[in-house]
Amino acid sequence: MQIVVLAGGVGGSRFVRGVLAAYPGARVTVVGNTADDITLHGLRICPDLDTMTYALGGAIDPERGWGLADEGWRVMEELRAHAAEPTWFNLGDRDIATHLIRTQMLAAGYPLSEVTRALTQRWWGTDSPVTLLPMSDDRVETHVVVADDDAPGGRRAVHFQEFWVRLHAAPRVLEVVQVGIEEARPAPGVLEALAAADLVLVAPSNPVVSIGPVLATPGVRDAVRATSAPVVGFSGILSGRPVLGMADKLLPAIGVEVDAAAVGLHYGSRQADGVLDRWVVDSDDAAALARLRDGGLEALAHPLLMTDPETTAAFIRAGVSPDPDDGRALAS
Numbered sequence: 001m002q003i004v005v006l007a008g009g010v011g012g013s014r015f016v017r018g019v020l021a022a023y024p025g026a027r028v029t030v031v032g033n034t035a036d037d038i039t040l041h042g043l044r045i046c047p048d049l050d051t052m053t054y055a056l057g058g059a060i061d062p063e064r065g066w067g068l069a070d071e072g073w074r075v076m077e078e079l080r081a082h083a084a085e086p087t088w089f090n091l092g093d094r095d096i097a098t099h100l101i102r103t104q105m106l107a108a109g110y111p112l113s114e115v116t117r118a119l120t121q122r123w124w125g126t127d128s129p130v131t132l133l134p135m136s137d138d139r140v141e142t143h144v145v146v147a148d149d150d151a152p153g154g155r156r157a158v159h160f161q162e163f164w165v166r167l168h169a170a171p172r173v174l175e176v177v178q179v180g181i182e183e184a185r186p187a188p189g190v191l192e193a194l195a196a197a198d199l200v201l202v203a204p205s206n207p208v209v210s211i212g213p214v215l216a217t218p219g220v221r222d223a224v225r226a227t228s229a230p231v232v233g234f235s236g237i238l239s240g241r242p243v244l245g246m247a248d249k250l251l252p253a254i255g256v257e258v259d260a261a262a263v264g265l266h267y268g269s270r271q272a273d274g275v276l277d278r279w280v281v282d283s284d285d286a287a288a289l290a291r292l293r294d295g296g297l298e299a300l301a302h303p304l305l306m307t308d309p310e311t312t313a314a315f316i317r318a319g320v321s322p323d324p325d326d327g328r329a330l331a332s
Contacts, residue, residue, distance in 0.1 A: 018312025
């Protein structure tokens with residue numbers, strides 16, 4: 001079975017571990033968001049790709065949900081001692097090795113997809129059932145335009161990482177911009193994986209800055225709409241709040257309510273102009289099903305908390321094949 005997952009970082013990696021538990025023996029291609037990428041201290045950092053790599057390699061820090069376990073911080077301590085900004089973005093000593101290798105390979109002319117393959121092989125080996133592809137080899141960066149009374153016009157743009165890490169998502173968001181997205185092209189293998197898929201899953205990642213850039217990469221949305229595979233999405237908004245991250249601060253900026261039904265309708269049905277065949281919401285949001293169905297989107301409710309891979313696997317299987325005998329199963 002060939003499965004494609006569109007995903008971000010922390011929540012996306014937990015979801016993919018559930019996919020692997022739900023479908024043992026499947027080949028899984030993860031199309032990862034790279035619009036969170038940033039260059040700091042001369043190093044090219046890909047937070048979502050690295051989180052996926054470390055998590056599936058069993059090396060993620062379980063408390064933070066990002067970065068490496070058994071990490072040291074001597075380099076950051078020295079950078080702070082030198083007042084070498086920015087010091088608001090923590091880079092662990094072991095993690096820096098990843099960024100050094102990536103930066104060197106990129107400088108040598110290797111595309112990001114080849115760099116990512118080399119880095120995942122270090123953590124997963126060469127026989128992993130998972131292939132991690134960046135959405136694009138081209139540089140795309142999410143910038144957030146925030147309200148700032150001290151800036152000209154009362155607004156200023158900051159990189160998404162600065163908004164999230166340094167500013168703690170506190171300023172009011174006026175606009176979200178993916179710089180470079182119009183010129184970007186899907187990384188090698190992305191469109192081919194979607195065309196060959198038996199099942200496409202949209203992870204419960206941030207719909208604005210994780211899944212949004214993946215679908216906005218020219219050619220990807222069309223490929224999702226054209227695939228013969230069923231496309232099932234899972235809500236990361238539970239009871240009107242994001243389980244992880246700051247989607248509640250970003251959704252209003254693109255005109256979408258912080259609501260499971262609103263996000264599902266934002267993605268839309270493939271029967272209209274959207275990308276989904278089915279949208280799965282949490283059981284506590286079951287009242288949203290009528291609104292979703294009225295909007296032309298098949299929907300169902302199931303508990304969606306990703307407490308462990310087995311629990312995640314259970315809701316993935318339920319979302320894809322809620323009852324194999326009722327005629328609603330989308331994939332086997």
